[in-house]
Amino acid sequence: MLAVAVLAAGKGTRMKSALPKVLQPLAGATLVERVLASCEHLQPDRRLLIVGHQAERVEQELEGHSGLEFVLQQPQNGTGHAVQQLLEPLRDFRGDLLVLNGDVPLLRPETLAALLEQHRSSGAAVTLLTARLADPSGYGRVFASPDGQVSAIVEHRDCNDEQRRNALTNAGIYCFNWQQLSAVLPQLTTDNDQGELYLTDTVAMLNPAMHREVDDADEITGINDRLQLSQCEAVLQERLRHHWMAEGVTFVDPASCTLSEGTCFGRDVVVEPQCHFRGTSAIGDGCRIGPGCLIEDSQLGANVSVLHSVLRQAEVADGCAIGPFAQLRPGTQLGQQCHIGNFVEVKNSSLASGVKVNHLSYIGDADLGAGVNVGAGTITANYDGMRKHRTVVGAGSKTGANSVLVAPLRLGSNVTVGAGSTITKDVPDGALALGRARQLVKENWTGPRP
C-alpha cells in the first residue's frame, strides 16, 4: 500500500505574497498541482494534503482533484508537526508513506518511481532524496556514509561552519515505512533554532535510513522566494520547449517564448520570437505564429498565420490569417480562410468561412455569413448603454468603409452597405442600403474664402 502526503500548510513568509505559497503559479499550474501530478503515476491508495495557512483557499483551488483528503494542521509548527497530523487519519494504514514538500515542483515522475523502488527493495525504514548542490544554502544538510546510510539531517541554520561545507542536500522528499515513522513521530522535540518540530529529525531515529542522490540537481529546487520561483519557471519553460522541439516545432528564438503545460502543437509549426502561449491552447499543423503574439485558451486549425496579435478563448479554423495587430477576444469563432487584418477587434462573434475584416474594425456579438467582406472602419454598435445586441449579416454581403451597424440588426445575404452609412433597420437580401447625408455640391461657389 502507498500513501502520499503533500506538505502544504506553510505560509511561505519569504514570498511576501497574499497568495499561499503552494498556490503560486508556474508555467500554467500551481506549485501544489505540480507536486500532486509528479506522483500520480504511482497510483497511490491514499492522497493526503496537509493544509493550514489559508486552508480554505487551498482546498477551493483543488476542488477538482478527486480522492484528495485534506488534513488540517493548526497552528503550523514545523514539518514534523505537519506529519504528526497524519497519525489519526492513517491510524489503520499499513505500508509506505511518500512525503512531498509542497514547494518542490520540478521533480520528475521517474525520479519518484526510482526512489520508491529503491526504498521497497532495500527494506529501509526511510529513503530520502538528495542532491549535491553548488550552493546548498538554506537547505538541510544530509550526513551519510559512503554506502548511502544517513545518520542525520541538520538544517542550514542549525549547522556549524564545518557542517555547512557539506553539499549533500535534503530535497524534502521521503519514503517512510509508516509503522516505523508513526512510532517515532511523537518523540520529536523543538530543540532547534526555529523552535519547530522537524520531520528531518525522524531520520536519526530510524534504522536503516538511506538516501538516493538525483542526477539532475535542478529537480530538487525548493521554492521559498521569488528568485527561486523565477529560476524554476526558467527550468520548466526550457523543458516544455525542448519537448515541443522534439515533437516537430521550430522555435526561431526559443528563449524569448513562453509556454504553458496545457499548450500543444502539431507538426511543422514555426514559432517566431516573442510569442507567449497560456492556458490550454492547441496550435494545428503548419501554423506560423509571430513574432509578437499572445495566445491563451485558443484552438487554431492547420496552416493559420498569426502576426503581432492577441488571441483569448478564440477558435480559428484552417488557413486563417490574423494580424498584424489584431485582437480576438473570448467567443470568437472563425471559419476556414478568414482574414482578420490590422487594428481589428472581434468578440463573441462567429465568422463563416472566407470572411474578410481587413482594417480598423470592431466586430462584437455578430454572426457573419460566408464570404462577407467588412469594409475598413466598419463597426458593430452592439451596446445601447444597458444591453448587448446581435448583428447578423448574410453570406456574400459587403459593407462600405466607415459603416456603423447598429444592433439589433439583420442584413440579408448579398447586401451592400454604402460607405459611411449608419444602418439601424434590417435590410433584405440583395439590397443596397445607404444611411448617410446626401452629398451636396454647389457649383461655382463664390462664398467667403480665407
Ligand code: UD1
Ligand atoms: C525543508 C527541510 C529541509 C530541506 C528543504 C527542501 C525541514 C525541517 N527542513 O526546509 O531539510 O532541505 O525543505 O526544500 O523539513 N510546511 C507545513 N507545515 C509547517 C511547516 C511547513 O505544511 O508547519 C510545509 C510548507 O508549506 C512547505 C514544506 O512544508 O511546502 C516545507 O516547509 P519549508 O518551511 O519551506 O521548509 P524549508 O525551510 O524549505
Ligand code: CA
Ligand atoms: Ca522550502
